[in-house]
Amino acid sequence: MTRNNYSFPRDFLWGAATAAYQIEGAWNVDGRGESIWDRFSHTEGKVNNGETGDVACDHYHRFAADVEIMRRLNLKAYRFSISWPRVLPSGRGPVNPAGLDFYDRLVDALLEANIEPFVTLYHWDLPQALEDMGGWSERDTCGYFADYAALMMRRLGDRVRCWATFNEPAIVSFLGFRTGQHAPGYRSQRLALQVGHHLLVAHGMALQSMRAIKSDSEAGIVLSLWPPEAQSDTPELKASAEKLWQKDEAWFVDPLLRAHYPVLGWQEYGDDVPEIRPGDMALISQKLDFIGVNYYSRKLMGPDGQISPVPGSEHTEMGWEVTPSSLRKLLVRLQEEYRCPPIYITENGAAVADRVAEDGSIHDERRISYLRDHLVAVHNAITDGVDVRGYFVWSLMDNFEWAFGYSKRFGIVHVDYATQERRIKDSGLWYSQTVRRNGFQLPSAGEPSEPLVETAR
Ligand code: FCB
Numbered sequence: 485m486t487r488n489n490y491s492f493p494r495d496f497l498w499g500a501a502t503a504a505y506q507i508e509g510a511w512n513v514d515g516r517g518e519s520i521w522d523r524f525s526h527t528e529g530k531v532n533n534g535e536t537g538d539v540a541c542d543h544y545h546r547f548a549a550d551v552e553i554m555r556r557l558n559l560k561a562y563r564f565s566i567s568w569p570r571v572l573p574s575g576r577g578p579v580n581p582a583g584l585d586f587y588d589r590l591v592d593a594l595l596e597a598n599i600e601p602f603v604t605l606y607h608w609d610l611p612q613a614l615e616d617m618g619g620w621s622e623r624d625t626c627g628y629f630a631d632y633a634a635l636m637m638r639r640l641g642d643r644v645r646c647w648a649t650f651n652e653p654a655i656v657s658f659l660g661f662r663t664g665q666h667a668p669g670y671r672s673q674r675l676a677l678q679v680g681h682h683l684l685v686a687h688g689m690a691l692q693s694m695r696a697i698k699s700d701s702e703a704g705i706v707l708s709l710w711p712p713e714a715q716s717d718t719p720e721l722k723a724s725a726e727k728l729w730q731k732d733e734a735w736f737v738d739p740l741l742r743a744h745y746p747v748l749g750w751q752e753y754g755d756d757v758p759e760i761r762p763g764d765m766a767l768i769s770q771k772l773d774f775i776g777v778n779y780y781s782r783k784l785m786g787p788d789g790q791i792s793p794v795p796g797s798e799h800t801e802m803g804w805e806v807t808p809s810s811l812r813k814l815l816v817r818l819q820e821e822y823r824c825p826p827i828y829i830t831e832n833g834a835a836v837a838d839r840v841a842e843d844g845s846i847h848d849e850r851r852i853s854y855l856r857d858h859l860v861a862v863h864n865a866i867t868d869g870v871d872v873r874g875y876f877v878w879s880l881m882d883n884f885e886w887a888f889g890y891s892k893r894f895g896i897v898h899v900d901y902a903t904q905e906r907r908i909k910d911s912g913l914w915y916s917q918t919v920r921r922n923g924f925q926l927p928s929a930g931e932p933s934e935p936l937v938e939t940a941r
Pocket residue numbers: 503506651652655708778831878885886894
């Protein structure tokens with residue numbers, strides 16, 4: 485292998501990811517119940533510009549055409565989430581047959597196109613009916629989640645191999661309950677940590693209920709990891725980066741992979757630590773078939789102990805620093821410090837201020853270089869011995885970016901929200917080529933890059 489030839493392992497799972505509330509729309513159609521994100525986005529002042537997921541990409545009605553786009557992109561896998569209130573409008577009790585049918589048809593369409601479905605059960609849209617009963621602050625919600633997971637496994641388990649229980653429990657807990665930026669919008673650290681614990685308990689209970697139905701599926705969880713790093717090598721800064729790792733990242737990694745909360749983090753949280761019942765840690769730390777890593781950037785600790793990026797460094801439209809080398813370090817850390825199960829990069833991508841050119845094309849070079857540089861980091865980590873099984877771009881298409889509404893575009897496919905027209909961006913063309921070749925070659929200095937064309941499998 486020459487140094488600029490990045491060829492990935494055979495069977496590497498190349499995909500793209502989305503989440504139900506961000507793309508489906510059809511929020512009150514065919515018996516779907518209300519979710520906390522409907523309630524939140526319909527509340528004044530919560531989302532940029534008052535935008536909502538009411539219509540979003542209208543994927544609920546356009547899924548067949550969207551699967552066709554995925555086929556054109558050569559995707560081998562598609563990570564999507566199930567809207568809990570679409571299948572169980574009150575979160576428990578009577579099912580909504582139309583909701584279950586929708587996911588049935590989506591899975592069938594994917595399989596027909598030779599694309600592996602990768603399901604996330606919870607990507608933030610709790611049924612509002614459960615929120616009205618206390619939501620994630622109530623332990624009962626864990627049992628309802630396990631029942632919902634079982635329902636989906638019974639329905640789709642014959643065709644879906646990979647199942648993630650939760651997307652980013654840290655974000656659910658910290659942004660939903662500590663900072664209030666996400667639904668349901670509480671602001672209490674103590675509540676956030678109790679909720680975080682309940683999410684982990686719910687994860688453990690769901691693993692059990694799903695495995696009781698089908699023991700040979702692959703079940704895991706998706707974590708958002710923003711590794712803290714010190715701007716300089718002083719012992720104080722390195723210690724404060726480690727403290728932050730324990731409070732944010734390891735707070736979720738350690739219970740899952742070591743069956744206890746990190747000691748330093750526990751001390752730091754003082755009286756706000758969660759109530760743990762006997763047996764909880766064993767439930768939480770059951771065998772995982774994979775860990776999903778969502779990586780966007782690092783947290784860089786400046787001299788004053790505050791998070792402050794290096795001046796002049798590159799940032800995406802989210803204001804997130806572009807730091808691919810931190811992804812390699814993170815993956816190696818997971819491998820070396822934890823007995824880490826196989827890893828999928830379940831999200832990675834960049835918000836770019838895209839412009840549609842007159843001929844309809846979108847030249848998003850910045851997204852291409854972001855994706856390419858992060859894939860180089862993944863490749864390097866694999867060479868270092870980390871067992872990375874696949875990579876999912878966030879996102880398949882532009883969509884509702886939570887509190888930012890439609891102002892941030894992450895897609896490799898452009899969506900015109902007025903007409904719902906989809907256009908494959910240059911990054912989509914680049915990615916389809918990469919998937920087809922199972923990697924890429926970087927041009928040597930002075931050599932031109934290859935032209936981007938749509939390629940068939
Ligand atoms: C992640 C979320 C995903 C998307 C990206 C940009 O934290 O899981 O839904 O919003 O950020």
